[in-house]
Amino acid sequence: MDRIVLRRRGEGVVEAHEQAGSASAGVVALPAAELARYVRDRESAPVRWVWDDTTRWYPALLAAGVRVERCTDLRLAHAVLRRTPFADHDLLAGDDTAGWDALQPETATDAALFPLDDPADRLDPVAEDERQQAVLAASPERSRLGLLLAAESSGALVAAEMTAAGLPWRADVHQRLLTDLLGPRPPAGHRPVVLERLAEEIRAALGAAELNPDSPAAVLRALQTAGLPVDDTRSWTLEQVDHPAVAPLLEYKKLARLLSANGWAWLDAWVRDGRFRSSFLPGGVVTGRWAATGGGALSMPAQVRPAAVADEGWRFVVADVAQLEPxxxxxxxxxxxxxxxxxxxxxxxxxxxxxxxxxxxxxxxxxxxxxxxxxxxxxxxxxxxxxxxxxxxxxxxxxxxxxxxxxxxxxxxxxxxxxxxxxxxxxxxxxxxxxxxxxxxxxxxxxxxxxxGRFTRNFVVQGTGAEWALCWLADLRNRLWRLGGTGRVEQRPHLVFFLHDEVVVHTPEHLAADVAEEVRRAAVTAGRLLFGDFPVDFPLDVAVVGSWAEAG
DNA sequence: TCGATCGGCGCC
DNA sequence: AAAGGGCGCCGATCGA
Known part of the structure; x- marks a missing residue:
């Protein structure tokens, strides 16, 4: 398979280094504006794109309607190789090591703020790629480590595609939900009427006229003054005691959480053009789990999931693995x-x-x-x-x-x-x-x-679970593409959400049953990749739904 | 006044 | 006596 390293040069020029063994080894320099066409052309035959960091290349390609089949993400691979016990770390050492260690992914806001001076441009991806391949070739666990690097890079592609597509989100449904629970949107700096009413109830029940229920310290003092045996204000603690203030306080905390985490301000900040736009960060957690930034994407409360609604004529296929980690x-x-x-x-x-x-x-x-x-x-x-x-x-x-x-x-x-x-x-x-x-x-x-010790105990299980999920995602991504006929990623069945052991696929309705089948097949593939013939099953709960809330 | 930390809670 | 892993994000509060 051809292997092409992409490198940015000054003045809007990109170099494509076709590695030895490729159909035409050598360096091609092209204007950045022509990159998308070049990549699209080369994708007609199997090719692996090697680049410093997927977040620095793939969003622009996707915006131009170009999808790539496979890549090597040197930033993510470097991070894995630096820590793995399966590698000779001397083989990875080079002048650039500190730079690769420090390289951070780009988010949309970064790109707008620092368009010119990118530390990635001082790194040599060709040399890093050679070092990484040498490390892999010399590893006593080449096949497992190679699978991890491939899965990590595929995950980077999935994450970029999901970030670009966004999760279908109905702001009108969300707003109705907020109004039903909290009352009309209040002016800035004011509490919604329902919260204000609950605050008054709490103050009356505790005999604390000035109490701010948003202040844990003040609430704790008021509870103790009222004679309650509590040392904190956690909901679980409050549920253990019997006092007229408890019920309105628990209700207040629940609604205040909704307001601050997923209220009107959240809608303003994170939902545009019918999509919840967050940013997924593969490898963002030391265990290998993904992180996400923006809008608390990985802790989306069940309470607001009714607002995640598939487009007209489309469906969600929601799938999760029961008890992945055991x-x-x-x-x-x-x-x-x-x-x-x-x-x-x-x-x-x-x-x-x-x-x-x-x-x-x-x-x-x-x-x-x-x-x-x-x-x-x-x-x-x-x-x-x-x-x-x-x-x-x-x-x-x-x-x-x-x-x-x-x-x-x-x-x-x-x-x-x-x-x-x-x-x-x-x-x-x-x-x-x-x-x-x-x-x-x-x-x-x-x-x-x-x-x-508790951390390392959990690390091996959580981290291997993340590897299974990466393999599942990577295989599913390719299966979805093969299902889809023609068009861009977001015009075909495509992944829109991933949460450790759960995926959401947005698909044209007539393909939903096929998607459900591919999701299951991908899970079987992931099990085989990790555990070979060892007989351990990964059964899925799969639902074809109009709204995320209908699943599970 | 602004950044860091705390208490709390959502998800897995 | 307390003894549960990983995150992101909020408002309140502390401290330079």
Whole structure:
């Protein structure tokens, strides 16, 4: 397959470096304005575009109606290679290392603010690509690491396409929802009438005439003055006590949250032309999960999802994986008993059926505890039992926790490495053993050590789950393209949302059933890519709906 | 006055 | 005695 490295040069010129082995090795210089046509032409045969950073190239191509099949995102690949235990890091070292380390993705606002001086332009993508390929070739885990790099780059393409397309959003539906719950939109600086009324109720119930219910400290003082035994103002805490102020306070908090997180200001800021426009950031989380910036895209409350509505004549296909992380744990640990439980569409029910635990609730709380590191309470009590039934699965997360406590790196199935701990406890653990110290400090160190162990314990599972999801997305993206006939990305079935273990596809109605089928096939492919023939299933809940809220 | 931090809560 | 992983974002509050 041809491999073409793109590089920006000054004065609106782009160089295309066709690498050895390509049909016509050499360098082509072309005006930036002609890039889209060049890329479109070359896409008629298999080609891999190599570029410094997808966010610096792909949005303009998409805007010109050009979709690419595959790329290598050097920024994301560099970040993976810097941390993976599967690579010889000396092979990645070069003059530019610090620059590649520091390279940040671009968002639409960055581009407008800093159009001229981009640090990416001081980096040499041809040299970096050669280094990365040398690292991969020398890796003892070439195939897993290669899969991770390919998946990460595909994810970058998906993210750019989703960011460009936006999530269909009906501002009128959203506004009606706000008005129904909060009252009419108030003038700037004023509370909606419903909140004002609740605030008065709270003040009356607590005998605190001036109370600002938005101030946690003031609310706490008022509650304590009224004689309530609380140390914070969390909803869960308030639900435990009986007082006339509690009901209006809980109602106030719920509605105030809606107002501040997804109220009229949110609509003004993030919804344009019938689309919620956020920015997805692949690799934005150390574990490999995506992050997003703008509008809180990854924490969209169920409450406002009715406003996500497919276009006229289009549908959403919403799919999510049930219990992704325990399934991934079964696969990566090769735990046959847990994989057997995972054969059920409800893994927790599968654990009950096999006699491992008594109830579904026990199964769920026990597995969450195993993956998050709960050692006591209901979760902790399940651990001995789970360890007996699922020795390999539980052993894997326990070992990841112990390694973290020793200050060591752990890694996902495909080789994403955890960061090294920064605290003093880790320096001492690795270099000096246990120094004598004041009791206070030792307790503090132990607390941090255990916290880091919980992080590495979760890292291996969350990170491998993210790898499964990346493979799912990448394969689905190609399947959707092949379904679609002609036209640009957003004129065909295309991804509009991704949330760790859930996807939303926007599709012309007549293709919805086909999309649902491809979503399932892509999940099978992802399972095979990660776990080969090991029999662990990833069943999906798939819904064809008009509004996101109708799914699940 | 403005940036950093806190308490809280939404999602997985 | 407390002991649960990862995020983004808000208003209030603190502090330079």
């Amino acid at each position: 399934r991934v744990l079964a696969g990566m640990s090769g735990d046959a008993a847990m994989a057997e439980a995972a054969r059920a569409s409800d893994l927790y029910q599968g654990m009950v059926a096999s006699g491992a635990v008594a109830t579904r609730a026990d199964a769920k709380v026990g597995m969450l505890g195993a993956m998050y590191g709960a050692t006591r309470g209901e979760s902790g009590r399940m651990m001995p039992r789970l360890t007996r039934r699922y020795p390999r699965a539980i052993g894997l997360v326990e070992e990841a926790a112990r390694a973290g406590e020793r200050g060591e790196v752990v890694h996902t199935l495909l080789g994403r490495g955890s960061p090294l701990p920064a605290g003093a406890w880790a320096q001492r653990a690795v270099d000096l053993g246990e120094p004598p110290d004041e009791g206070d400090h030792r307790e503090d160190r132990d607390r941090r050590r255990r916290a880091w």
